[in-house]
Amino acid sequence: xxxxxxEVKDLQIKFETxxxxxxxxxxxxxxxxxxxxxxxxxxxxxGKSVVAVSxxxxxPAHARVAGEIRYREADLLQCSPGEWSRxxxxxxAMIFEQPMSCLNPVISAxxxxxxxxxxxxxxxxxxxxxxxxxxxxxxxxPENCFVKFPHELSGGMQQRVMIAxxxxxxxxxxxxxxxxxxxxxxxxxxILELLHCLKDRYRMSMLLITHDLGVVAEMADxxxxxxxxxxxxxxxxxxxxxxxxxxxxxxxxxxxxxNALSPIRGSVPHLLEPVPGCPFHARCVDAxxxxxxxRPQPRIVNGRMERCHHFTGDNSGRQLxxxxxxx
Amino acid sequence: xxxxxxxxxxxxICLLVxxxxxxxxxxxxxxxxxxxxxLQGLSxxxxxxxxxxxxxVLSRVLYGARTSMAASFSVVIICLAVGIAIGCIAGFYGGVxxxxxxxxxxxxxxFPPFILPIAITGILGPSLTNIIIxxxxxxxxxxxxxxxxxVLTLKHLDFxxxxxxxxxxxxxxxxxxxxPNAVHPLVVYAAFNASHTILAISGLSFIGLGAQPPxxxxxxxxxxxxxxxxxxxxxxxxxxxxxMLTVLAFNLLGDGLRDYLDPRLGxxxxx
Numbered sequence: 001x002x003x004x005x006x007e008v009k010d011l012q013i014k015f016e017t018x019x020x021x022x023x024x025x026x027x028x029x030x031x032x033x034x035x036x037x038x039x040x041x042x043x044x045x046x047g048k049s050v051v052a053v054s055x056x057x058x059x060p061a062h063a064r065v066a067g068e069i070r071y072r073e074a075d076l077l078q079c080s081p082g083e084w085s086r087x088x089x090x091x092x093a094m095i096f097e098q099p100m101s102c103l104n105p106v107i108s109a110x111x112x113x114x115x116x117x118x119x120x121x122x123x124x125x126x127x128x129x130x131x132x133x134x135x136x137x138x139x140x141x142p143e144n145c146f147v148k149f150p151h152e153l154s155g156g157m158q159q160r161v162m163i164a165x166x167x168x169x170x171x172x173x174x175x176x177x178x179x180x181x182x183x184x185x186x187x188x189x190x191i192l193e194l195l196h197c198l199k200d201r202y203r204m205s206m207l208l209i210t211h212d213l214g215v216v217a218e219m220a221d222x223x224x225x226x227x228x229x230x231x232x233x234x235x236x237x238x239x240x241x242x243x244x245x246x247x248x249x250x251x252x253x254x255x256x257x258x259n260a261l262s263p264i265r266g267s268v269p270h271l272l273e274p275v276p277g278c279p280f281h282a283r284c285v286d287a288x289x290x291x292x293x294x295r296p297q298p299r300i301v302n303g304r305m306e307r308c309h310h311f312t313g314d315n316s317g318r319q320l321x322x323x324x325x326x327x
Numbered sequence: 328x329x330x331x332x333x334x335x336x337x338x339x340i341c342l343l344v345x346x347x348x349x350x351x352x353x354x355x356x357x358x359x360x361x362x363x364x365x366l367q368g369l370s371x372x373x374x375x376x377x378x379x380x381x382x383x384v385l386s387r388v389l390y391g392a393r394t395s396m397a398a399s400f401s402v403v404i405i406c407l408a409v410g411i412a413i414g415c416i417a418g419f420y421g422g423v424x425x426x427x428x429x430x431x432x433x434x435x436x437x438f439p440p441f442i443l444p445i446a447i448t449g450i451l452g453p454s455l456t457n458i459i460i461x462x463x464x465x466x467x468x469x470x471x472x473x474x475x476x477x478v479l480t481l482k483h484l485d486f487x488x489x490x491x492x493x494x495x496x497x498x499x500x501x502x503x504x505x506x507p508n509a510v511h512p513l514v515v516y517a518a519f520n521a522s523h524t525i526l527a528i529s530g531l532s533f534i535g536l537g538a539q540p541p542x543x544x545x546x547x548x549x550x551x552x553x554x555x556x557x558x559x560x561x562x563x564x565x566x567x568x569x570x571m572l573t574v575l576a577f578n579l580l581g582d583g584l585r586d587y588l589d590p591r592l593g594x595x596x597x598x
Contacts, residue, residue, distance in 0.1 A: 089493040093493065102489040106507045106508050162489075
């Protein structure tokens with residue numbers, strides 16, 4: 001197997017708060033190969049964004065991080081802040097959910113892109129601006145928007161500017177944290193298409209965080225399902241959609257694939273009071289006594305990982321179409 | 328843009344033009360003593376009359392604009408530079424640095440604003456330069472406080488995190504992202520500070536601590552005019568009017584800008 005670009009091993013992130021310690025990420029592991037897209041899905045508050053932010057090294061000071069985040073040969077968690085910042089922008093870049101608040105309100109769009117380029121490259125102001133013009137063209141923004149300020153641009157345009165900023169230094173890994181959540185459906189489509197196209201052009205790898213299984217189907221090579229800070233399932237996109245393994249994945253799929261809306265009952269357990277056993281057992285239709293007592297360990301069969309006591313690697317009996325028709 | 332801003336700005340620009348072009352506007356040397364023409368009233372030759380040494384009051388008033396504008400602008404510029412630097416460092420780095428700098432600010436603030444300049448000129452000797460230093464020493468604290476508080480809110484905003492995610496260094500983030508966002512509340516403060524400085528300089532010159540005679544300065548013109556108040560009132564009316572006009576202009580500008588820049592007050596929308 002080829003060496004992955006980014007490898008996260010047993011990532012543990014804890015926040016020390018006044019009301020106690022919260023484990024927002026508990027033993028998350030995944031790997032992203034060159035030119036590959038990994039989608040992280042899961043409900044709100046499951047720790048997806050925290051994992052993304054931890055790869056960037058932008059967690060707040062009260063976060064305690066353990067485990068390993070390996071980018072190529074470097075273990076980012078062992079890096080000094082200065083060394084880590086050399087990866088940001090040039091190697092790993094990030095797109096955030098709210099383009100409006102992530103753009104500096106008093107600097108024009110073009111200059112912000114130039115600034116991102118200049119931050120990582122020794123170059124003259126003119127070169128940076130020329131590069132910014134090229135980037136702006138690449139993300140499909142008309143020339144006259146170069147001098148516009150963020151508030152003069154629409155949400156879709158702002159997100160395009162964000163993408164141009166992220167791509168300013170040709171990163172090898174792009175982390176997109178719900179890049180389309182704040183946008184209109186038609187604009188979402190355009191932005192995803194743009195990301196897809198740019199990913200191929202720059203031969204980037206991508207870590208995409210989303211709630212939208214449609215986006216996953218469109219973009220992903222691998223899908224990671226997170227629940228309450230734990231990686232529940234990690235499998236190829238085909239396996240995930242056609243043979244969803246984990247009961248949580250199946251429930252998620254049920255929500256969107258069923259004819260009628262079938263929500264998952266209950267809500268994500270509060271991270272301040274971790275539940276014993278499998279974190280999903282309270283909402284799981286297949287839960288048995290063992291699920292309430294013992295925490296399932298990750299098991300890997302045929303290249304897919306699951307944390308479930310029921311998991312054997314044989315999902316023939318749980319195919320999606322059967323599942324839908326049985327309802 | 329509110330009318331007050333325009334009026335204030337126009338007056339200030341006029342004063343600046345006057346200050347720059349004083350030698351062109353009045354060919355008479357403001358320092359030229361002519362005892363033969365002392366205390367003459369308004370005439371065609373001397374539109375504002377002459378003082379007790381026969382110097383032309385008009386040219387002294389115009390050259391006085393030079394002194395006042397230069398002094399108040401130097402104070403404001405020094406304060407902006409020091410205030411922004413200290414405020415940014417304190418706000419961005421926080422911790423011990425912040426604590427130390429802010430206690431320094433507290434100490435400076437504890438002095439009554441007029442006493443410290445008097446004390447400093449007492450030590451350094453009365454002169455315009457020393458007054459500028461003294462006023463700058465007392466006024467930078469306000470700027471630093473304001474910048475610090477803006478930086479404290481700004482540094483937690485998403486675009487700062489986004490800039491960090493792009494690999495920008497700390498100094499770059501401060502320079503390119505924090506400072507441009509932190510300065511606009513300062514514009515209003517600087518306008519009021521400028522008017523305050525003009526008054527303070529005139530006041531200190533009036534009591535003999537600022538610009539020294541024969542330098543034409545409105546404050547010391549007023550103090551020289553005191554003895555001739557009854558016989559030649561024009562001697563203090565014109566410098567007094569100039570002080571009033573300048574202070575008014577800066578206040579109008581500051582007031583107008585405050586309304587204009589405050590998003591909470593409904594400003595007119597240009598359609």
